[in-house]
Amino acid sequence: MTExxxxxxxxxxxxxxxxxxxxxxxxxxxxxxxxxxxETGMTVLEALRYIKDxxxxxxxxRAFCRSAICGSCTVVVNGNxxxxxxxxxxxxxxxxxxxxxxxxxxxxxPILRDLVVDxxxxxxxxxxxxxxxMENRDRIPETxxxxxxxxxxxxxxxxxxxxxxxxxxxxxxxxxxxxDDNYAGPLTIAKAYRYxxxxxxxxxxxxxxxxxxxxxxxxxxxxxxxxxxxxDTRPAxxxxxxxxxxxxxxxxxxxxxxxxxxxxxDVEKIGQVNKPMLPVIVHGTKGWAAxxxxxxxxxxxxLEPTRQVCTLPGQEGAAKIYAxxxxxxxxxxx
Amino acid sequence: MIEQQxxxxxxxxxxxxxxxxxxxxxxxxxxxxxxxxxxxxxxxxIPDAVCxxxxxxxxxxxxxxxxxxxxxxxxxEKMGLPFYTPCSTxxxxxxxxxxxxGEEAKLFDQVNEILAEDGIEYKGDCKLTHTLWMLAxxxxxxxxxxxxxxxxxxxxxxxxxxxxxxxxxxIQKYESSQNPTxxxxxxxxxxxxxxxxxxxxxxxxxxxxxxNNQLSQKMTSSxxxxxxxxxxxxxxxSCPLCFKNLDGVQPKALAAAGQDFELPVLxxxxxxxxxxxxxxxxxxxxxxNVPVNVRL
Numbered sequence: 358m359t360e361x362x363x364x365x366x367x368x369x370x371x372x373x374x375x376x377x378x379x380x381x382x383x384x385x386x387x388x389x390x391x392x393x394x395x396e397t398g399m400t401v402l403e404a405l406r407y408i409k410d411x412x413x414x415x416x417x418x419r420a421f422c423r424s425a426i427c428g429s430c431t432v433v434v435n436g437n438x439x440x441x442x443x444x445x446x447x448x449x450x451x452x453x454x455x456x457x458x459x460x461x462x463x464x465x466x467p468i469l470r471d472l473v474v475d476x477x478x479x480x481x482x483x484x485x486x487x488x489x490x491m492e493n494r495d496r497i498p499e500t501x502x503x504x505x506x507x508x509x510x511x512x513x514x515x516x517x518x519x520x521x522x523x524x525x526x527x528x529x530x531x532x533x534x535x536x537d538d539n540y541a542g543p544l545t546i547a548k549a550y551r552y553x554x555x556x557x558x559x560x561x562x563x564x565x566x567x568x569x570x571x572x573x574x575x576x577x578x579x580x581x582x583x584x585x586x587x588x589d590t591r592p593a594x595x596x597x598x599x600x601x602x603x604x605x606x607x608x609x610x611x612x613x614x615x616x617x618x619x620x621x622x623d624v625e626k627i628g629q630v631n632k633p634m635l636p637v638i639v640h641g642t643k644g645w646a647a648x649x650x651x652x653x654x655x656x657x658x659x660l661e662p663t664r665q666v667c668t669l670p671g672q673e674g675a676a677k678i679y680a681x682x683x684x685x686x687x688x689x690x691x
Numbered sequence: 692m693i694e695q696q697x698x699x700x701x702x703x704x705x706x707x708x709x710x711x712x713x714x715x716x717x718x719x720x721x722x723x724x725x726x727x728x729x730x731x732x733x734x735x736x737i738p739d740a741v742c743x744x745x746x747x748x749x750x751x752x753x754x755x756x757x758x759x760x761x762x763x764x765x766x767x768e769k770m771g772l773p774f775y776t777p778c779s780t781x782x783x784x785x786x787x788x789x790x791x792x793g794e795e796a797k798l799f800d801q802v803n804e805i806l807a808e809d810g811i812e813y814k815g816d817c818k819l820t821h822t823l824w825m826l827a828x829x830x831x832x833x834x835x836x837x838x839x840x841x842x843x844x845x846x847x848x849x850x851x852x853x854x855x856x857x858x859x860x861x862i863q864k865y866e867s868s869q870n871p872t873x874x875x876x877x878x879x880x881x882x883x884x885x886x887x888x889x890x891x892x893x894x895x896x897x898x899x900x901x902x903n904n905q906l907s908q909k910m911t912s913s914x915x916x917x918x919x920x921x922x923x924x925x926x927x928x929s930c931p932l933c934f935k936n937l938d939g940v941q942p943k944a945l946a947a948a949g950q951d952f953e954l955p956v957l958x959x960x961x962x963x964x965x966x967x968x969x970x971x972x973x974x975x976x977x978x979x980n981v982p983v984n985v986r987l
Binding site: 449572580632666671 | 902
């Protein structure tokens, strides 16, 4: 027998603090407060529509599909970028323990009006990544009737990224975008990776170059993008994968790839990273100044500087694991 | 997991130190031990752990990162104790490995096949925790309050979590990731005044130190400036890497940003220790790069 589930219907009179701004008319963005009776299940978009219908017809926001597919309604609620159509207000009110939420437009993008931003900068960055398949001649079928089929395994390499709807929530939340205008942003690198590891594609080298030009190693791996992605595409993971294929394809000469190599090799050899020498490993002879400064700082506190950290007891076991993984990876490549 | 029995009232943890608590940073380990002694927590060092790779090893080989961290957890499982690491990045990386191996049965089997080379088995049932939740939930705020002998009233503090105990949300089930409160809960018990500031949720940039130092310092100075604007006495972080960055790189980062101020930064256990009556020399505050000239 199935039990009938009746969700608890709650109502709460909440204050929605919404950022308003019309470029050319307002000197700076300001906030308007709207009282809305929030019910269980009510989405941010429903609340915005309610305000537009009953309180202020001039409130401007963008929305279309109402199904978390088109990616046009992204706004920032209490600092977190979300899809307005698929985000309920009640859990947020409860989470923050206040009968008030603040709704602002996406960050780091030009505001067109109120909650609507111009996402062209994101699209321009994406366009530089060659976000399309360039045919891999080995995979073109003999006849027109045949299709270029992919195995499940090949698909699983990038399938999780194909859900990306370009909503730009990750772009808005990104720590690096905040400090570097030239950085590509999470979703664009994720897309570049998605096409680069597609078995039907042959443009991987160009995309690696494009990603490096737009700051592949500028991602700080704060993983906020994973947190905010409404489609669970995990951009920060893809950025690590993109770095991996870049290194696999011979990009050994960037500080980032040298760091990756040092970490990986050190843990195998000594069970930990030989941090004292990292400046030289990553930056070459330029790094000596940093090493000397660090050593001087240690000496000030009476600590003896070292250039070779000890080998941890776990190293032996880890080395066995490294060997086994290498064996498996070699087999997979073959 | 078989809970190891100790005949005392203490809480026991398998301690995964990470790189911030050994070598020239070994003082942090002393500090932790002193502080946890006050709240009846005993740490048992995982004897054969290796570096978690900080997510960087994944840029070479994901399977290596998964396997060595499954091995790290398996070592704690053998001890029959919950896995505790004071480092947010170690927590993030290892917790992510636990989550993935819990979800992907094939990967779980493959990793165990790899671990068999070392004669060790990963079961996947060890509880992972971090200083934040150990203090706020395991020890409990009540007990912590009892042990406070030097309430730090009147000190204005900017609380800073850092990213890796918060993102992604699915690495921990202890609290909301969008609006965490454990750090503030602990700080309130210590008696300080918590000040809201705009850069609380920003990244300090530590993990860009090597690949892109300039951007890293921009992030560092931005976080510090946000706190400084609110006229705080000090900043407290629960992440040792954030601490190293915000304290160690502060003069350089602020100079690069054309700023001329000093903001003392404390690692959470240091402040807990001070509130529990330990002296600033016990907490080795003179090791800080930015002098802690606040009366604590």
